[in-house]
Amino acid sequence: MHIHLLQHGPDHGPARLxxxxxSMGHSYTVFHLFDGELTPRPGECDAxxxxxxxxxxxxxxxxxxxxxxKLLNRYLDGQRPVLGIGLGALLIAQALEAVIAxxxxxxxxxxxxxxxxxxxxxxxxxxxxxMWHRLVFSLPENALPLGGSDAAPLQGFAWDAGRVxxxxxxxxxxxxxxxxxxxxxPEPSSATRYLQSEEAILEAPGRFHGLAPLLDxxxxxxxxxx
Numbered sequence: 001m002h003i004h005l006l007q008h009g010p011d012h013g014p015a016r017l018x019x020x021x022x023s024m025g026h027s028y029t030v031f032h033l034f035d036g037e038l039t040p041r042p043g044e045c046d047a048x049x050x051x052x053x054x055x056x057x058x059x060x061x062x063x064x065x066x067x068x069x070k071l072l073n074r075y076l077d078g079q080r081p082v083l084g085i086g087l088g089a090l091l092i093a094q095a096l097e098a099v100i101a102x103x104x105x106x107x108x109x110x111x112x113x114x115x116x117x118x119x120x121x122x123x124x125x126x127x128x129x130x131m132w133h134r135l136v137f138s139l140p141e142n143a144l145p146l147g148g149s150d151a152a153p154l155q156g157f158a159w160d161a162g163r164v165x166x167x168x169x170x171x172x173x174x175x176x177x178x179x180x181x182x183x184x185x186p187e188p189s190s191a192t193r194y195l196q197s198e199e200a201i202l203e204a205p206g207r208f209h210g211l212a213p214l215l216d217x218x219x220x221x222x223x224x225x226x
Contacts, residue, residue, distance in 0.1 A: 003028040004045040008053025011180025015172045020219055039067045042074040052086025054184050055135050081225050082164045089166030096140035103136035105151040106186040109196025110207055113155050113169055115147040120158050122217045129169035134186035151194040163225040171215040175208050
């Protein structure tokens with residue numbers, strides 16, 4: 001399979017995703033939209049991944065944002081798998097007419113996710129994931145929930161029998177990839193209960209390695225929808 005990845009900022013790269021794709025024999029192209037690269041034309045790939053990015057983009061969309069939204073809508077209307085992570089999940093939820101709004105609490109660092117009883121995701125009933133968000137989404141119509149954390153009751157969803165997946169939480173990050181995120185903290189809030197310091201986030205590198213098998217399970221299930 002050939003996968004297209006849409007990148008929204010220099011500090012919001014694919015991290016472990018490209019290594020995973022290569023290890024499974026898939027080819028891929030990363031489109032650096034933030035650096036002036038044009039969005040790909042519809043139909044040029046077997047699956048589409050929309051990466052994370054600064055949430056401020058939703059308030060002040062860049063010039064190329066409309067082209068990306070048009071491309072996303074084409075893929076949502078089609079038959080090919082679509083995966084959104086962080087900002088990418090917010091964009092998918094928005095395209096599916098879900099509500100996007102600031103959550104009660106911003107959330108950064110390591111937090112536990114409890115799988116929803118009706119969740120279709122092949123994941124443990126409780127697992128730790130990396131968070132970096134202020135905005136949250138409601139469950140799109142006809143979607144099934146992933147589950148939630150204490151700060152965000154909905155951490156992801158699957159739509160159209162799992163062909164389309166949105167993940168607010170991060171399973172793809174590495175210790176190297178999160179270093180750039182500290183330059184883009186979530187929108188400030190007086191609620192700091194679920195915010196972790198840079199030191200706390202990086203103090204146990206093994207946590208990042210623990211994400212790899214979770215990412216593997218999600219990716220295999222998602223791409224099985226081709």
